[in-house]
Amino acid sequence: MSEAAPVIDLDGLGVRFGRHQVLDDLRGAFSGRAIGLLGPNGAGKTTLLNTLLGFYRPTAGTARLFGMDITAQGRELRRRVGYMPERDAFIAGISGVRFVRLMAEVSGLPPEAALERAHEVFFYVGLGEARYRNVETYSLGMKQLLKLAQAIAHGPSLLFLDEPTNGLDPPARLRMLRLIREIRDSGKARIVVSSHLLRDVEECCEEVLVLNRGRIATYCNLTEERRANRRFLELDLTAEREGAGSGFRAAIEGLGCEVAVVNRRRIKAVLPPGVEVRHIYASAIEQDVTILRLDYKRTSLEDIFLQAMEGDDGRL
Amino acid sequence: MAVYDHGYKGYDGPLMSARSRFLVISRYGLREVFASRLFLAFFAFCFAWPLVLLGAMYLRYNAEALALINLDSADLLDFVQVNTWFFQNLFLRVQLYLAFIVVLVVGPSLVSADLRNRAMPLYLSRPLTRTDYVLGKLVVLGVLVSAITWAPGLLLFAIQASLGGSEWLLENWRVAPSMVVVSVVWLLCMSLPMLAIAAWVKWKPWARILFMGAILTGTACGQFYKEFYDSWLGSMVVAFDVTDALSASVFGTQGAVQMPETAAWLAAAALASLSAALLYRRVRAFEVVK
Numbered sequence: 001m002s003e004a005a006p007v008i009d010l011d012g013l014g015v016r017f018g019r020h021q022v023l024d025d026l027r028g029a030f031s032g033r034a035i036g037l038l039g040p041n042g043a044g045k046t047t048l049l050n051t052l053l054g055f056y057r058p059t060a061g062t063a064r065l066f067g068m069d070i071t072a073q074g075r076e077l078r079r080r081v082g083y084m085p086e087r088d089a090f091i092a093g094i095s096g097v098r099f100v101r102l103m104a105e106v107s108g109l110p111p112e113a114a115l116e117r118a119h120e121v122f123f124y125v126g127l128g129e130a131r132y133r134n135v136e137t138y139s140l141g142m143k144q145l146l147k148l149a150q151a152i153a154h155g156p157s158l159l160f161l162d163e164p165t166n167g168l169d170p171p172a173r174l175r176m177l178r179l180i181r182e183i184r185d186s187g188k189a190r191i192v193v194s195s196h197l198l199r200d201v202e203e204c205c206e207e208v209l210v211l212n213r214g215r216i217a218t219y220c221n222l223t224e225e226r227r228a229n230r231r232f233l234e235l236d237l238t239a240e241r242e243g244a245g246s247g248f249r250a251a252i253e254g255l256g257c258e259v260a261v262v263n264r265r266r267i268k269a270v271l272p273p274g275v276e277v278r279h280i281y282a283s284a285i286e287q288d289v290t291i292l293r294l295d296y297k298r299t300s301l302e303d304i305f306l307q308a309m310e311g312d313d314g315r316l
Numbered sequence: 317m318a319v320y321d322h323g324y325k326g327y328d329g330p331l332m333s334a335r336s337r338f339l340v341i342s343r344y345g346l347r348e349v350f351a352s353r354l355f356l357a358f359f360a361f362c363f364a365w366p367l368v369l370l371g372a373m374y375l376r377y378n379a380e381a382l383a384l385i386n387l388d389s390a391d392l393l394d395f396v397q398v399n400t401w402f403f404q405n406l407f408l409r410v411q412l413y414l415a416f417i418v419v420l421v422v423g424p425s426l427v428s429a430d431l432r433n434r435a436m437p438l439y440l441s442r443p444l445t446r447t448d449y450v451l452g453k454l455v456v457l458g459v460l461v462s463a464i465t466w467a468p469g470l471l472l473f474a475i476q477a478s479l480g481g482s483e484w485l486l487e488n489w490r491v492a493p494s495m496v497v498v499s500v501v502w503l504l505c506m507s508l509p510m511l512a513i514a515a516w517v518k519w520k521p522w523a524r525i526l527f528m529g530a531i532l533t534g535t536a537c538g539q540f541y542k543e544f545y546d547s548w549l550g551s552m553v554v555a556f557d558v559t560d561a562l563s564a565s566v567f568g569t570q571g572a573v574q575m576p577e578t579a580a581w582l583a584a585a586a587l588a589s590l591s592a593a594l595l596y597r598r599v600r601a602f603e604v605v606k
Contacts, residue, residue: 050602053601055601055602078444081441085437090435091429091430106439106442108332110329110331110332113330117327155325155328157326188325
């Protein structure tokens with residue numbers, strides 16, 4: 001497995017069930033620590049995850065995870081993958097720790113190591129006190145954490161999380177997102193999160209792939225987008241003297257900023273590299289201009305998503 | 317990692333061989349089966365008959381012990397003839413009936429709960445194939461059935477061989493491999509349909525009822541066909557007729573059922589293949605609705 005290779009490399013991937021084309025000619029390489037899969041219901045998010053996991057055979061093209069082909073090297077790949085399914089999934093009649101231990105052993109861990117890991121991950125996800133309870137007695141929120149525990153028990157390099165915050169109350173949702181961010185920041189595992197909740201994806205992903213009707217509607221690098229947003233400013237001004245406003249505009253243009261005038265009191269500016277907000281404030285002081293409001297451009301994931309969902313006629 | 321260190325940790329330790337991975341499923345399956353005290357008691361009861369036969373074999377060669385219970389050794393020698401018939405009918409036939417109950421009780425619990433609770437994606441997202449999964453479950457039934465059929469059978473055979481001497485061994489050597497072959501064929505012909513039905517209905521009681529129903533229906537239809545058309549063809553769908561014919565074929569004896577050997581083998585192979593195909597079709601991560 002090559003760590004330098006993209007986490008996911010889609011090469012014309014297509015999946016068809018009967019006459020229904022579920023995924024169609026997906027292409028692209030994604031290397032972020034946490035990749036979000038977004039899309040409306042039926043867009044193909046879960047099908048894409050299931051195909052990458054080897055549950056469905058591609059009918060066209062292929063895909064590679066860390067440079068390994070999902071069809072030819074499926075078994076080897078699944079040793080390195082953790083999967084948290086969307087719906088309830090467990091083995092009935094056994095305690096939580098036993099369930100996670102079994103899953104770790106099936107992934108290849110020796111029995112003693114599997115038992116140790118099972119206890120560790122139970123404490124990690126915050127279910128330590130409930131680890132000896134029968135899994136059927138767990139609440140919905142606990143079952144979500146249990147699914148995460150079994151997915152990380154064997155220390156995978158790639159983690160597929162399908163709707164991880166489904167059915168969680170706000171505190172449980174925050175806890176789940178915190179855990180996902182922690183795993184991402186540990187650098188031990190790359191994460192792919194499939195969700196229809198924009199907020200969740202925005203909070204824990206660096207790259208986002210938006211699917212619509214089985215095709216890639218858009219791809220967005222959220223880190224880059226956030227960085228770019230920091231360069232776009234919107235300023236509300238009030239001038240202390242006549243001509244101060246135009247003087248201020250000229251001053252910041254002199255710094256290399258691109259400036260657009262919205263009206264007499266509002267301007268928009270794009271900061272060039274090397275110019276910071278403090279330089280804008282310094283110019284304002286020099287030109288006797290008071291900055292009433294300074295705001296960064298906020299292109300949210302929602303804007304990106306809605307734009308991607310728009311049809312040719314501009315309708316959603 | 318100490319329990320106070322709650323940070324996320326990867327795993328860099330050793331891994332087990334991928335080839336024996338299915339045995340993890342078998343090990344857990346067996347542990348769950350023996351967690352039931354009722355089953356444990358029944359399983360212990362399954363050894364009662366081999367012990368009785370062992371006792372009879374011992375007494376047959378021990379005049380002192382016979383004298384203690386006021387029995388004449390000549391009477392017992394006539395009564396307990398330890399030969400092919402002894403192992404085929406007195407031992408194996410009885411044990412196979414008990415093994416049928418074991419399969420009926422244990423079989424459905426092995427797969428139906430996994431499918432009902434959507435555990436398949438969890439298994440199959442790991443380095444485990446559908447074949448590994450089925451094999452793992454089959455091994456559970458294989459161990460249980462073997463433990464009460466051919467394994468004690470071979471033990472009895474070995475004891476009798478040591479008591480009866482080389483002459484008896486030369487005369488009856490075929491008994492040992494025959495017990496193993498009949499038990500294994502029977503295991504496949506009973507376990508695969510049981511697992512297949514359990515995988516399709518996903519509910520233990522229904523799976524048991526359907527399995528019993530299938531056997532009884534087959535028997536009724538087969539008997540009716542045999543009586544009405546006076547033909548052995550009806551035996552093809554009677555599980556116990558097929559078992560008898562197979563057993564007679566393997567042990568080299570005259571069976572009670574008038575059925576060609578080839579037909580019996582064909583019926584067994586068809587049943588096992590069809591069941592395996594049905595089971596394999598059901599054991600998958602997700603159903604695809606086309």
